[in-house]
Amino acid sequence: MTQLTNYKATKIRCRQWQDDYVIYDQLSGDTHVLDVVSGELICALSKQTMSRAKLLALLTELYVDVTESEIESYLFDFIEKFELLGLLISE
Amino acid sequence: MSNLPISNIASLSKSQLQQAIIKGLDFKVGCFNVRLVSPIVELVTHLHHLYGANELLAKEDFIDFHVQLSSPSTLRRYFRPQVNFFLDGYAPFKPLPYVQASALFEWGLNWCIASHANQYLIIHAAVVERNGQAFILPGTPGSGKSTLCAALVNQGWRLLSDEMTLLSTHDGQIYPVPRPISLKNQSIDVIKKRSPQSVFGQIVNDTVKGTVGHFCPPELSVQLGENPVFAAKLIFPKYKQGAETELSTLSKSKALLRAAGDCFNYNLLGVQGFDSLSGLVEQCACYEFHYSNLDEALILFTELSHQ
Numbered sequence: 001m002t003q004l005t006n007y008k009a010t011k012i013r014c015r016q017w018q019d020d021y022v023i024y025d026q027l028s029g030d031t032h033v034l035d036v037v038s039g040e041l042i043c044a045l046s047k048q049t050m051s052r053a054k055l056l057a058l059l060t061e062l063y064v065d066v067t068e069s070e071i072e073s074y075l076f077d078f079i080e081k082f083e084l085l086g087l088l089i090s091e
Numbered sequence: 092m093s094n095l096p097i098s099n100i101a102s103l104s105k106s107q108l109q110q111a112i113i114k115g116l117d118f119k120v121g122c123f124n125v126r127l128v129s130p131i132v133e134l135v136t137h138l139h140h141l142y143g144a145n146e147l148l149a150k151e152d153f154i155d156f157h158v159q160l161s162s163p164s165t166l167r168r169y170f171r172p173q174v175n176f177f178l179d180g181y182a183p184f185k186p187l188p189y190v191q192a193s194a195l196f197e198w199g200l201n202w203c204i205a206s207h208a209n210q211y212l213i214i215h216a217a218v219v220e221r222n223g224q225a226f227i228l229p230g231t232p233g234s235g236k237s238t239l240c241a242a243l244v245n246q247g248w249r250l251l252s253d254e255m256t257l258l259s260t261h262d263g264q265i266y267p268v269p270r271p272i273s274l275k276n277q278s279i280d281v282i283k284k285r286s287p288q289s290v291f292g293q294i295v296n297d298t299v300k301g302t303v304g305h306f307c308p309p310e311l312s313v314q315l316g317e318n319p320v321f322a323a324k325l326i327f328p329k330y331k332q333g334a335e336t337e338l339s340t341l342s343k344s345k346a347l348l349r350a351a352g353d354c355f356n357y358n359l360l361g362v363q364g365f366d367s368l369s370g371l372v373e374q375c376a377c378y379e380f381h382y383s384n385l386d387e388a389l390i391l392f393t394e395l396s397h398q
Contacts (some may be wrong), residue, residue, distance in 0.1 A: 013362055015369045020344035024365035029358050031365065033309045033352055 008044040103144030117148035121268030128158040132161025137193035144313035211257035213355040218251040221396040224323035227360040229353040238278040245286040250312040264319035269312040271305035278302040325375040346377035
């Protein structure tokens, strides 16, 4: 996993209600409820491919009160979890 | 255009109805057209009691479901008689004891709709309407949805269905399929005591669901069987003996996940199912509802119907 690795979401539908995102994975047919941070990331990745560096920049811009290391750690977990779920593809 | 009144099943005498069913009785059930062929006398009584308001079809009308109920023609019919259900000549179920013919007709028709009507997202839920608002009540067996539905209908609510909510994937409206309400075990006596005037069909004991009785839908609900309505409330009821009446707001994301689990064809419809269900959840206020007292439940639902 390098800053140059690119990520994109698989074919999904997103709906947001308050702090919850509901994601429908069109490939697997699974429906997921995500927290607002994961939801915003995965929806952004369904619109365009992003590098790890760009994802970090997006998170830093959205969550100004959070430290860089917390964001790094969150992104690491996010990528691992969503690749495992099949919602995220690395290129 | 003909000015003749539309004929319904009640316009036939019992013997005419029997003759018609032997040859094939074509009638409307909500937005579906059904042809029933059967020599079974108990079905005549069932239709006579519970389907009187259903419109008879013209010869040229398209039939959605060609249904047949008959006894196997083996020697067995003399010892332990049974009944089979067929759709287009195919028997989806094992035969049941002959005395359960009317229940098998109802269950079989449920299966026909749930397995074939994929122009709708089908939620395992009762649906009733008042003041132009449809209330959807999803629930697994034992959740008390049918009892609550029957009690509401007896209070003048319009019945769209006690079993299947048909959400159109095209226009987002709920399409009615008003049929007899299936009550089980203690629920039958509960509703009979509350509404002694209510009409029940044959009470069938020892089915796989216990004792089953079908309660006649109101005539007006059947007559409005082709008029869809938009949903306003999505309420997940749970009957529990001794429980306080409690209505709590459910987040839309949780409501969507729970309703998806109650659908017959959510996975089959794919993204269309998700779009339809998320559209429904968007337009509805979503709640969890715990109850044990039907009177309190009715008051609360009446208040909700004014919101």
